[in-house]
Amino acid sequence: MSFTLAIVGRPNVGKSTLFNRLVGKRLALVDDQPGVTRDLREGDAKLIDLRFTVIDTAGLEDATDDSLQGRMRRLTERAVEMADICLFVIDGRVGVTPQDEMFADILRRKNAHVVLAVNKAEGKAGDAGAIEAWSLGLGEPVRLSAEHGEGMDDLYRILVPIA
Numbered sequence: 001m002s003f004t005l006a007i008v009g010r011p012n013v014g015k016s017t018l019f020n021r022l023v024g025k026r027l028a029l030v031d032d033q034p035g036v037t038r039d040l041r042e043g044d045a046k047l048i049d050l051r052f053t054v055i056d057t058a059g060l061e062d063a064t065d066d067s068l069q070g071r072m073r074r075l076t077e078r079a080v081e082m083a084d085i086c087l088f089v090i091d092g093r094v095g096v097t098p099q100d101e102m103f104a105d106i107l108r109r110k111n112a113h114v115v116l117a118v119n120k121a122e123g124k125a126g127d128a129g130a131i132e133a134w135s136l137g138l139g140e141p142v143r144l145s146a147e148h149g150e151g152m153d154d155l156y157r158i159l160v161p162i163a
């Protein structure tokens with residue numbers, strides 16, 4: 001059985017880096033129209049022997065105005081509705097922020113099946129953040145480094161029983 005995983009979380013936590021690592025060159029929807037922003041990117045992911053569809057909630061990076069909160073909320077809700085599982089990413093170097101708590105609320109309200117990920121956790125960098133992450137009430141966090149490819153085997157072990 002195949003499934004769809006949505007990568008959600010506030011800007012700059014490493015969602016797109018993780019998306020790119022999972023998808024590699026197998027990008028399903030490539031936007032080759034200049035000047036057009038795609039808010040949700042979809043790709044065919046491969047993680048060891050698991051294959052699934054992954055959605056990146058992109059298009060938040062440039063939003064710095066008052067509309068950011070609403071835009072993030074709508075985009076995340078759309079992704080949650082499309083997905084079987086949500087990988088909720090926080091930045092392990094920064095720890096839990098009020099914005100992270102807002103995302104946790106959205107996911108709870110939507111009754112999403114959530115896997116919590118603490119990214120940027122290469123080496124010992126994410127230790128404090130991983131402990132703080134428990135406060136979100138979303139269970140045990142998986143520690144990742146999307147940039148360095150660490151923790152991907154742990155993510156695999158979590159996803160296998162769901163798949």
Ligand code: GDP
Nearest residue numbers: 011012013014015016017119120145146147148
């Ligand atoms: P997004 O806005 O959530 O999609 O985040 P991006 O994937 O664009 O990454 C934001 C920044 O965090 C970039 O500068 C990345 O290089 C950096 N980043 C992403 N993953 C990691 C990681 O695992 N470790 C570290 N140290 N930096 C990372």
Ligand code: MG
Nearest residue numbers: 015016057058
């Ligand atoms: Mg991004």
